[in-house]
Amino acid sequence: MEKRPSSKLVQWWSMVVVLAVVILFGSFTTSKGDGYVSAVGDPGMKRDGLRVALEAWNFCNEVGAEAPNMGSPRAADCFDLLSKQYLSGMPKLEVSHLVTEEDNSLGVGDPMPGAPPKYLNNVDLYAVAKEIYLGDKCQVRDTPKPWQFWMIMLKNGNMDTSASLCPKDGVKVGPFPPQSRFPCFGKGCMNQPLVYHKYTRFVGNDTLRGSFYGSYDLDAVVTRNENTNREQSYSYYSVTWEKQVGEGGWSFHHYLKTTNKYPWLMLYLRSDATDGFSGGYHYPTRGMTKIIPESPDFKVRVTLEVKQGGGPNSQFYLMDMGGCWKNDGRPCDGDVTTDVTRYSEMIINPERQANCQPNRITQCPPYHTFANGTRVYRNDTANFPYDAYHLHCVPGNAQHFEEPYNICDQYSNPQPQEIMQIVPHPVWGEYGYPTTKGEGWIGDKRTWELDVGGMSQNLYFYQDPGTPPVKRQWSSLDVGTEIYVSKNQVAEWTVSDFDIIVPNTEQKSLA
């Protein structure tokens, strides 16, 4: 337990001269040459003083109800490393946490400094305010903007159709009878998880480690042993981060297990915008991305090692990108009936079967644009790369889509959404993405340098006819898996080296 200094330590402190120096690593924008800079606060995850937070979402990206005794489902682990020089002995590095257990346990109704009163008694709004509160504690000053933390995101795919909690395309709807596509074991199936926290600490002379872990089964007695948990009947997730001080970067180890009761779970590591709306959200959030990357000019570097895949329905996203713009091209403003979240994801699980096929063009985007600009329609069976697409869903509120079309997931975001899911294929090779099934999968750990900007510029996204094409901005980029309705599946992976590289638009002033 990382508490405040023990009385013994306080006594010791009073006898010595204490010299505290905050060790700053990576506080300067890393120059990538050729006028490129990192868009994230912690390029490559190299900063010893880590900033990481956790958020949990119900089926439509809200809280709904807090889990008993767990507080609002937002928590953070942020610390500086202090070098303490005592009168006798060698200088010693100490972890100085910025977020207390009291902060992390804050729940609806608890007073929270800075939170507007109307946020305090509403579970959904309370989480929004808590994220900002934790962000203030974790914030690191930087140019062009301060930043706060990497974000671990958990989502429960259960949906209680009788609870009337989730809007349809952003419009509130009443209860409706259960449907097989919405798993739910009964009342309370949309619950938030148990969240346990091991604060980051030294686990050897030079190794720092911390974790969040827990279960959706509220009656589970959760241990942290993954080998044991595999055999248990409860659902389980954990994210453990580890780093050697002064060397390399953080490695985030993820583990996710579904069960009969919780067959659809999602776990991602996100780099979200430091302010404004992040993909999938209609409230201001906090994050790591201090410059919002814009298509076509940005790249993402990340090392991914998949250890266990999560079964045939595990939609493992090598890159999951989220942005938001209205169908007429205007930026999102929080109006959930006209804002549209846009997602694009490459699913790298080779077991996942692509839905888009010559005889099922409903599942395909209207056209594919090759890297050289050539456009091929989906009815052009000789030339359209069907095997490159899993599915495309138009926004549920779009008025002018091309027939035939597919609308999906109308209840799973606060607003309508457009989804473009792709799978490894030679057409993505020009952007550095996997070109064949199995690339980057189990046994094939890789460091990817993805031209996400170039790729996302050429993807089809719906806009009303005659409106000027939007500048596509991606406020959330993440990696992780969505284990889609399948019980007792285990996914395990590590993410490291994450960085987003964008053109340097700041004027260089030579002193």
Ligand SMILES: *[C@@H]1O[C@H](CO)[C@@H](O)[C@H](O)[C@H]1NC(C)=O
């Ligand atoms: C930690 O450092 C001490 C002093 O240098 C050394 O004696 C000890 O073996 C080290 N322990 C580990 C686990 O490296």
Ligand SMILES: *[C@@H]1O[C@H](CO)[C@@H](O)[C@H](O)[C@H]1NC(C)=O
């Ligand atoms: C563009 O690329 C596609 C796929 O490689 C190719 O079939 C097509 O001929 C190219 N078009 C031009 C104009 O080069």
Ligand SMILES: *[C@@H]1O[C@H](CO)[C@@H](O)[C@H](O)[C@H]1NC(C)=O
């Ligand atoms: C294919 O689709 C495009 C765009 O919808 C349309 O203009 C064209 O006529 C279609 N071609 C055929 C052969 O159906």
